[in-house]
Amino acid sequence: MLCYIYRCSRKPDMYIYLAEEDDFSKVPKDIFNSLGIIEFAMELELSPDKKLAKEDPIKVMANLKENSFHLQLPDETPVEELMTKIAQKKI
Numbered sequence: 001m002l003c004y005i006y007r008c009s010r011k012p013d014m015y016i017y018l019a020e021e022d023d024f025s026k027v028p029k030d031i032f033n034s035l036g037i038i039e040f041a042m043e044l045e046l047s048p049d050k051k052l053a054k055e056d057p058i059k060v061m062a063n064l065k066e067n068s069f070h071l072q073l074p075d076e077t078p079v080e081e082l083m084t085k086i087a088q089k090k091i
Contacts, residue, residue, distance in 0.1 A: 001046045001061050003070075010036035017060055017070040026068035028086060 004021045008014040016027070016035060021043070024032055044050075046064075050057045055072055063070035063083055071083065 001064065003044055003046055003060070003064055005041045005044055007039045007041045008035040008037075009039070010034060011074050013054065013072070013074045015041065015072040017064060017072065019064040019068045023068065031071065031086070 001019075004018045006016050006018070008016060014035070016024075016038070018024070024038075046057050046061050048058050048061070052060065055070070060070045067083070067086055
């Protein structure tokens, strides 16, 4: 699975992964507005056995399939809880 990763200026180690290049249309407005300045970082081919620095590739792929994006937050932020709320359309 191909994805596109963007660095977010609001916090160090905050990235957003997109299923489609430059397509932020599925990202809830509140989340998009909290990202700060967005800068393209890289294009990456994901697979279940692909090791990522801070994320589980299977979870990233699931979020990309279900929501068209995955948010990588700094360590202190509960990313799974946030993505569950997004999936339930509570954000």
